Amino acid sequence: MVKSKFSLQGKLLFAISLSFAVWVFNYLIQWTIAYVTPDFLSWQLTPILMLPMFFFSAYFVYVFLEKRDVPFSLKLYSSLLFLPVILLLPSRFNISYFNLTACEGVAGSLWKYIYSVEALIIVVIIFMGIKKYIESKDEKIFKKEIIYLTTGVSSFLLISWLSDILGEWTKQYQLNFIGPVGMVIFIGFLAYLIVKFKAFNIKLIGTQALVVAQFILIGSMFFFPQSLTNRILVGVTLLGTTIMGWYVIRSVKVEIERKEELQKLSDSLAIANERLKELDTTKSEFISIASHQLRTPLTAIKGYISLLLEGSYGKVPAKIQDVLDKVYTVNSRLVHLVEDLLNVSRIEAGRIQYSFALTQLEPLVAEVVDMFKPAAKQKKLSLTMRLPEKPLPQLTIDPNKIKEVVSNLIDNALKYTKEGGVTVSLEGTPSVARIIVTDTGIGIHPEDQKNLFEKFLRSKETTKMVVSGAGLGLYVGKSFIAAHGGRIWAESAGPDKGSRFIIELPLINPNIHAGTSDQPSSLEKA
Ligand code: ADP
Numbered sequence: 001m002v003k004s005k006f007s008l009q010g011k012l013l014f015a016i017s018l019s020f021a022v023w024v025f026n027y028l029i030q031w032t033i034a035y036v037t038p039d040f041l042s043w044q045l046t047p048i049l050m051l052p053m054f055f056f057s058a059y060f061v062y063v064f065l066e067k068r069d070v071p072f073s074l075k076l077y078s079s080l081l082f083l084p085v086i087l088l089l090p091s092r093f094n095i096s097y098f099n100l101t102a103c104e105g106v107a108g109s110l111w112k113y114i115y116s117v118e119a120l121i122i123v124v125i126i127f128m129g130i131k132k133y134i135e136s137k138d139e140k141i142f143k144k145e146i147i148y149l150t151t152g153v154s155s156f157l158l159i160s161w162l163s164d165i166l167g168e169w170t171k172q173y174q175l176n177f178i179g180p181v182g183m184v185i186f187i188g189f190l191a192y193l194i195v196k197f198k199a200f201n202i203k204l205i206g207t208q209a210l211v212v213a214q215f216i217l218i219g220s221m222f223f224f225p226q227s228l229t230n231r232i233l234v235g236v237t238l239l240g241t242t243i244m245g246w247y248v249i250r251s252v253k254v255e256i257e258r259k260e261e262l263q264k265l266s267d268s269l270a271i272a273n274e275r276l277k278e279l280d281t282t283k284s285e286f287i288s289i290a291s292h293q294l295r296t297p298l299t300a301i302k303g304y305i306s307l308l309l310e311g312s313y314g315k316v317p318a319k320i321q322d323v324l325d326k327v328y329t330v331n332s333r334l335v336h337l338v339e340d341l342l343n344v345s346r347i348e349a350g351r352i353q354y355s356f357a358l359t360q361l362e363p364l365v366a367e368v369v370d371m372f373k374p375a376a377k378q379k380k381l382s383l384t385m386r387l388p389e390k391p392l393p394q395l396t397i398d399p400n401k402i403k404e405v406v407s408n409l410i411d412n413a414l415k416y417t418k419e420g421g422v423t424v425s426l427e428g429t430p431s432v433a434r435i436i437v438t439d440t441g442i443g444i445h446p447e448d449q450k451n452l453f454e455k456f457l458r459s460k461e462t463t464k465m466v467v468s469g470a471g472l473g474l475y476v477g478k479s480f481i482a483a484h485g486g487r488i489w490a491e492s493a494g495p496d497k498g499s500r501f502i503i504e505l506p507l508i509n510p511n512i513h514a515g516t517s518d519q520p521s522s523l524e525k526a
Contacts, residue, residue, distance in 0.1 A: 008063055008069060009060065009063055009064065010204055010205055010208055012056055012059055012060040012063060013060065013190075013205060014208065014212070015052070015056040016053060016056045016057055016060060019049070019052040019053040019056055020053050022049055022052075023049050023050060023053055023160075026042050026045065026046060026049050029042040043095050044089065044090070044094060044095055045089075047085050047089065047094060047110055047111060047114050048082075048085055048086065048089055050114055050118070050164070051081075051082065051085060051114060051117065051118070053157070053160070054117070054118050054121040054122075054157055055078065055121065057121070057125065057153050057156070057157055058121050058124060058125050058128075060153070061125050061128060061129070061149060061150065061153050062128060064145075064149055065128055065129070065132045065146065065149075066132075081117055084110070084113060085110065085113070085114065088110045089110075091108075091110075092108055094108055094110045094111070095108060111168065115161065115164070115165050118157070118161050119161065121157065122154050122157050122158055122161065125150060125153055125154050125157070126150060126154050128150070129146050129147070129149070129150030129151075129154075130150075132146055133146045133147070145193060148189050148192060148193050149189065149190075149193060151189065152185060152186050152188070152189025152190060152193075153186060153189075155185050155186075156185050156186035159185065203252055203255075203256065204249070204252050204253060204256055207248055207249050207252045208249055210245075211241075211245030211246075211248065211249060214241050214245065215238070215241060215242060215245065218234060218237055218238045218241055219238060280348070281348075281349075284344075284345040284348045284349055285345070285349075287341050287342075287344065287345045288342065288345035288346070288349070290341075291338045291341045291342040291345065292342070294334075294338045295335070295338050295339075295342070298331060298334055298335050298338060299335065301331050302328070302331050302332065302335060305324055305327055305328045305331065306328070308324055309321065309324055309325070309328065333468055337470055337472075340470065340472040340473060340476055341470075341472065343472075343476045343479075344455065344472055344475065344476060347476065347479045352479070352480075352483070354398040354401065354483060355398050355400070356396050356397060356398055356512050357396070357397070357398070357399060358394045358395070358396055359394060359395055359396075359397050359399045359402075360391075360392070360394055361392050361395060361397075361402075361426060361433055361435070361505075362387055362388075362391065362392065362426060364399055364402065364403060364406075365385065365406055365424060365426060365435060366385060367403070368403055368406045368407045368410060368424075369383060369385045369410065369424050371407065372407075372410050372411070372414060375411075375414055376414055376421070376422065379414060379417075381414060381417055381419075381420065381421045381422060382420070382421025382422070382423075383410075383414070383421060383422050383423075383424075384421065384422075384423050384424070385423070385424045385425070385426075386423060386424070386425035386426065387425075387426055388425075388426045388427055388428045390428065392426065392428045392433050393428075393507055395433060395505055395507060396509065396512050397484055397505065398480075398483075398484070401480045401483075401484075402480070402484075402503075402505075404476075404477075404480065405476075405477040405480050405481060405488070405503060406424075406435055406437070406503070408473035408474070408476075408477055409435075409437040409477070409501045409503070410422060410424060410437055411473075412469075412473065412474075412501075413437050413438075413439035413441065413499070413501070414439075415469070416439065416441040416442045416461075416462065416499070417439045417440055417441030417442070417498075418441065418442075419440065420439070420440025420441070420498070421439070421440060422437065422438065422439045422440075423436075423437075423438045423439075424436070424437050424438075425438070428507075430507075431506065431507055431508075432486075432504050432505060432506055432507060433504075433505050433507060434502055434503065434504050434505075435502070435503040435505075436500060436501070436502050436503075437500070437501045438498065438499070438500045439498050439499055439500075440498045441498055441499060442461045442462070442495065442496060442499075443461065443492045443493065443494055443495045443496050443497040443498055443499055444459050444461065444490055444492035444494075444495070444499050445459060445460060445461065445492075445494060445495055446492075446494065448460065448461075449489075449490050449491070449492060452471075452474050452490055453474045453475055453477075453478040453488070453489075453490075454471075454475060455471070455472065455475045456470065456471045456472065456475075457471050457475075458471040461495050474488075477503075481503055481505070484505055484506075484509065484512065485505075485506050485509040485511060485512060486503065486504050486505040486506060487502075487503075487504045488501070488502065488503050488504070489501075489502055490502075
């Protein structure tokens with residue numbers, strides 16, 4: 001499609017130039033040749049030589065504006081306009097008689113027809129330009145291109161038309177010489193379009209022009225008197241240049257087509273990327289809405305089960321108590337999942353709010369560890385806490401967010417450990433504080449260690465176990481820690497060798513101040 005558009009534009013420009021050259025050449029004959037026969041023939045041929053330039057120009061403008069070829073039916077109808085010219089060419093309607101004294105043909109009514117068709121074509125070109133200008137609402141560059149091209153082509157044709165019609169009317173045929181000035185205007189506008197908007201493929205047109213010029217130059221040697229050997233040499237050179245020229249034009253064309261294809265590919269990639277972003281936003285919005293709707297009833301269920309278990313509605317028989325415990329656990333898991341989903345959608349929408357406050361880390365972590373003591377006991381796992389040798393200084397953190405992250409790490413450690421236990425240690429260096437959760441569980445394959453912090457990713461070892469989880473906790477945790485200017489990572493010697501998850505928080509973070517803030521910019525760096 002692109003290919004044909006370009007070569008078509010090139011061909012049409014060539015056709016315009018050629019028909020213009022023939023038209024000018026015809027005038028030169030009329031002005032310079034002193035023999036009656038060629039002069040008369042030239043007058044006789046004038047009508048058929050005038051129209052093509054107009055037709056090709058309109059064709060060219062159409063292709064430029066519509067970026068496609070003219071429909072076949074339109075080509076057919078327009079060529080019908082040529083019919084009277086061809087039929088009446090050898091008749092008195094063309095040249096009524098030949099004024100031998102002035103060596104001039106006297107134009108008949110066919111010429112009036114020609115001038116009308118030419119005027120019609122100029123009007124059509126201007127109309128096409130205006131129509132396209134109105135249609136292309138926001139395409140500023142294209143609009144400018146339309147103005148330059150339509151003005152250039154229509155003034156070129158108008159000047160040629162006026163020079164003909166005025167010359168005819170006033171019988172001052174010198175006026176005909178103004179016509180070619182139009183071409184200068186046309187070339188001027190075209191050159192401006194090429195340089196300013198890269199509207200045409202200058203490389204291709206330039207190569208074509210060069211090859212044609214070379215051909216004409218070498219070809220013209222034929223007209224100088226010379227020996228047969230010379231003629232053969234010129235002939236061979238001409239043939240060689242033509243073949244080589246053809247190859248050069250073809251290779252330039254191929255190169256342009258490749259570039260076009262690449263451009264098209266990158267354009268469609270950009271569109272696809274945009275679409276993906278839109279889809280991602282829609283998905284996040286959906287998750288957010290769905291999670292909100294889920295959270296309310298789930299929290300209500302949790303509340304009612306708690307009340308039931310506490311005996312607020314009377315004593316619960318042991319059998320039912322057992323079932324209620326299970327319902328409570330499963331429901332808590334659901335609440336947790338919904339919380340994670342909500343966090344993910346908030347992170348992606350950049351809507352996480354942080355409440356930073358000066359906080360002592362030891363009691364905060366101890367509180368979370370205590371919360372998990374019953375769960376550890378139930379799984380017959382140890383859960384111990386190791387405090388730093390020296391108390392840590394107070395940190396500016398969002399205590400709830402840090403609690404959430406540590407709680408997910410301990411929850412995971414217990415979840416992915418069958419024997420042994422979990423240790424939560426606190427460490428301090430002059431610049432950072434570390435919370436380290438170590439377990440004796442299933443471990444992590446080296447390949448998985450980095451990816452675990454991606455959304456929905458779970459390790460191969462995990463998929464072999466039957467444990468709940470969506471692979472969101474670490475993703476959320478990484479985002480929270482990054483917002484504190486800290487880091488979180490996993491270490492493991494491999495499957496079945498246990499794991500270590502380390503949170504590192506800076507003691508002083510110049511970007512974070514106590515108080516509420518939106519997602520800080522440090523998140524982007526993470
Ligand atoms: P999940 O809800 O699946 O636990 P997380 O984002 O918290 O989601 O964890 C992601 C994955 O990281 C887990 O599915 C598991 O494969 C792996 N993982 C997390 N903690 C541990 C651990 N302590 N030991 C081994 N693998 C772990």
